[in-house]
Amino acid sequence: MKNTQQIYSLPRGRLAKWLVAPGQDTPHEIRVALVGTLFGTLPIFFGGVSNTIAVAWALAYRHPTLPFQLWLAAEILVCATRLCVLFFSRRRAAQAKETPTDLYILLAPLWGATVGYGAFVSAISGDWVAATLSFLSAAAMVGGICFRNFAAPRLVAVMIFCSLGPCCIGALLAREPVLLLTLLQIPFYMFAMSVAAQRLNGMLISTMKAERENSHRARHDGLTGLLNREGLFKAVGPRGTPPVTAGMTLLYLDLDGFKPVNDAYGHEAGDMLLIQVATRLRALGSPHALVARMGGDEFVIVDRIVDGHASQEMAAAVARAIEQPFEIAPGLAITVGASVGMATVTTEDTDIDAVLRLADNAMYDAKRRKKGGLGLEHQAPEAAGIAVEAFVVEGPTD
Incomplete structure (x- = not known):
């Protein structure tokens, strides 16, 4: 830019x-x-x-x-x-x-x-x-x-x-x-x-x-203070579909078990959970990482991680961090899980919409496999020069 x-x-x-x-x-x-x-x-x-x-x-x-x-x-x-x-x-x-x-x-x-x-x-x-x-x-x-x-x-x-x-x-x-x-x-x-x-x-x-x-x-989520969807697009590049460059890794994660928390303890408890999730995600990224809440209980991390193995470790670390208990009220600790989809850009001229869709699909693939009892980790084939992987942490399902 x-x-x-x-x-x-x-x-x-x-x-x-x-x-x-x-x-x-x-x-x-x-x-x-x-x-x-x-x-x-x-x-x-x-x-x-x-x-x-x-x-x-x-x-x-x-x-x-x-x-x-x-x-x-x-x-x-x-x-x-x-x-x-x-x-x-x-x-x-x-x-x-x-x-x-x-x-x-x-x-x-x-x-x-x-x-x-x-x-x-x-x-x-x-x-x-x-x-x-x-x-x-x-x-x-x-x-x-x-x-x-x-x-x-x-x-x-x-x-x-x-x-x-x-x-x-x-x-x-x-x-x-x-x-x-x-x-x-x-x-x-x-x-x-x-x-x-x-x-x-x-x-x-x-x-x-x-x-x-x-x-x-306009560019930040009012609850967590993270970037929202528009803020993420503005931060990555200009105009509607900004380019991402090779070496960038995008993690798309969805909380597993968030709805039961809302149903059991109320929306205030759900909001507190989202705020604490945002705090953990900020701590996991590099100083230049972009962390966004896409809506509901879906989050995105965009970071530059050159080594592919390091990208997998980052995704696994995010999943493990979400698995740790959250204290949403004095004496009340709850545990949720996370499904994480990862898209690593390996070619130029790929817009962020394409990366988001691939990581989103990988995340839902992970959620389906988790509900079907298919192991902890699944790696999908590469498509359009973007490596896509899905990570799952066991925890409550929606």
């Missing part, structure tokens, strides 16, 4: 971590997703870059003095660096490699500072046109800053402060009474946009948490 999702590295430095901190308890995968949003919305990024460079160029042309020329040079340098880091990060993320997230984050406030510097030198220049244009440019950037970076509200607040803060200082030094109005407007503007970014961030995180929870519920 080819992973087309771009994953960006979380920041490592203390300052960068502080800037992108969500401000609330957030799962790791959501924090990764939040950082990823900072690398998106390219139209807003290019619009902001084009605007600030155009204004700096126009005012440097109008005032060919050192302060304005420094502003233009700083805008070009910072914007070009941000652009290079952005595209480099996107390429690294597409290749599943580490990204320079710290550098990218720290360049954002620096860009805000260049905008603020331009507004400051324009205000103290005595040129009413330059001051008006630079102030409007700085104010216009705030909306884009908030919308593009609200996944990191602290970063938004710092960028707004760096871009609009110098406007207030410039207004005080400009000796132009009209500009003093900015001393009233800008603080409220900064506060309002920062609060808006924080609230949008909270809404985004709440939505992501809800989606994460819904996705987990």
Whole structure:
């Protein structure tokens, strides 16, 4: 399966971590997703870059003095660096490699500072046109800053402060009474946009948490916490019939004697039994094994076991583990059995549906042979490159 999702590295430095901190308890995968949003919305990024460079160029042309020329040079340098880091990060993320997230984050406030510097030198220049244009440019950037970076509200607040803060200082030094109005407007503007970014961030995180929870519920069994059928298909591969690769072993097992437990002790006891079965199956598989409840008292384990003999031992171990008594209530221990069908993939391009059907058939073959009193183990012929075996543990039958 080819992973087309771009994953960006979380920041490592203390300052960068502080800037992108969500401000609330957030799962790791959501924090990764939040950082990823900072690398998106390219139209807003290019619009902001084009605007600030155009204004700096126009005012440097109008005032060919050192302060304005420094502003233009700083805008070009910072914007070009941000652009290079952005595209480099996107390429690294597409290749599943580490990204320079710290550098990218720290360049954002620096860009805000260049905008603020331009507004400051324009205000103290005595040129009413330059001051008006630079102030409007700085104010216009705030909306884009908030919308593009609200996944990191602290970063938004710092960028707004760096871009609009110098406007207030410039207004005080400009000796132009009209500009003093900015001393009233800008603080409220900064506060309002920062609060808006924080609230949008909270809404985004709440939505992501809800989606994460819904996705987990859709792919996991509510009782045992194991994967359900859909979750198993999603975990093995993409789309409806994902491929399995050679060397994978699929065990399909059904509990023998589960119905009598339900009938004798009630559904709560049956649920407790299923939960304990799930716990034992998780313990038997490797760290990378997929364990699923297919419904009722049927379970599946998918694991990569290269050696065929080891696959048989695994199936036998599963059967023996189920045979051990289960304490479903204080002082109440019950014993059930298990019929296990095994399908070992030995060829490529075999979808999981085919493997499930073969293992399922082997499991029911084992159950029939058990009821007919035909021994403990039966091995069926190979079909379509898949070795199928059935294992039975003696115990109560349904």
